[in-house]
Amino acid sequence: MKRRIGLWLKDALGIAVGASIFAFGLNYFIIANRLAEGGLTGVALMFYYLFGWPVGQSYLIMNIPLFIIGWRLLGHEFALKTLWGTAVASLAIDLTAQYQSPMPNDILLAALYGGFFLGVGLGVIFLFGGSTGGGDIVARLVNHRWGWPLGRVLLMFDVIVITSIAFIFGKAVAMYTLLAVFVASRVIDFVQEGAYTARAAMIISEKSEEIARRVVSELERGATVFSGRGAYTAEEKNILYCVVSRSELVRLKGVVYDTDPKAFMIINEVHEVLGEGFRTWNS
Known part of the structure; x- marks a missing residue:
């Protein structure tokens, strides 16, 4: 019993660290330079740019109905870790909103660094068995209802969000966002698999x-x-x-x-x- 509690605490701490890194990268590089993201984070960023709604609060509010609907599909352990990861990430995003570093003369670097920090944060979260909700829950719900592959659903969700970003904020923002998403995906794999091959x-x-x-x-x-x-x-x-x-x-x-x-x-x-x-x- 003590060992199980110890493992839970270890996972909870690891997820919290990953969520904090994710929040820092989102604020310091992505939001500060008016870039965007894929998935539900991208939707929250659109609301922020258009209406000034806090990113963390918007992200948490959008996740609540998805989490309620998908509770039984996620399994209790994964659901609790997802709830913890989503809550910590949402809180950390708003708490680190003051730490932003505009890079008007080099948006490319902002996209690269942003993708790197997002990838490290999400990679650590996944490494400890957690999730930040959003597209993960949507993909599981669609997979359960219609049997679509999880990867395809996540890709479609990202394509819809980034296409909307291109129409609203311009093609340049969408292209830099794609670059950040690509870098983040590669870093996630690196964190999970390690440098050792x-x-x-x-x-x-x-x-x-x-x-x-x-x-x-x-x-x-x-x-x-x-x-x-x-x-x-x-x-x-x-x-x-x-x-x-x-x-x-x-x-x-x-x-x-x-x-x-x-x-x-x-x-x-x-x-x-x-x-x-x-x-x-x-x-």
Whole structure:
């Protein structure tokens, strides 16, 4: 019980930190330079630019009916984290409204920095299992009602919002907004997956067992052997599968080539590996 409470507190703190970073980036770079955003945040920004309504309050008010409707679909744990993330983000947006840095001579930098901070903030929130509501809830509701894929719904929502921004505030604002959204999406992936990338190798060789022994002894990595059959020759073959760090890839190639120069090797990039020898599950 204490461990579960500790994990909840850890997640709540992480979500709060991410929401604060998100709010700072939104105010300091996006709002200060009259840029916009996708999703429900973009709608709140339109209300702010047109009517002067506080962004945080507008965002929270728009989320309340969506949250009530989608409570059962979200699941209690995710719903509570979403409620917490939305509330903290809304409060932080209004509290940090005084911290704005207009960059009239370089809107491009404002879009890049804004996208970076938004991506870091949202990435941290997602990393701790939270959400800021908005488009996430809309996508889940539409998926439940009509079965549309979540990614497609989110993309459509962003396209509608950014298209509206283009008509109301001009094409330039919409283009810089697209740039910020793109940068944010890439940073979110980076935060969630980390800078560490591994390599997964599939090796087809007549000497797969010998290669496997050398991988275990020389590289100190595990390996798995699958049974396969060649489509052209119909011969039974062993397929060796192993995961190594990026720095160990050259050594793996050397082991394979030294053992069997005729081996067939396929290498894929792996963004995250959990387990012994790599990242632990609770890291």
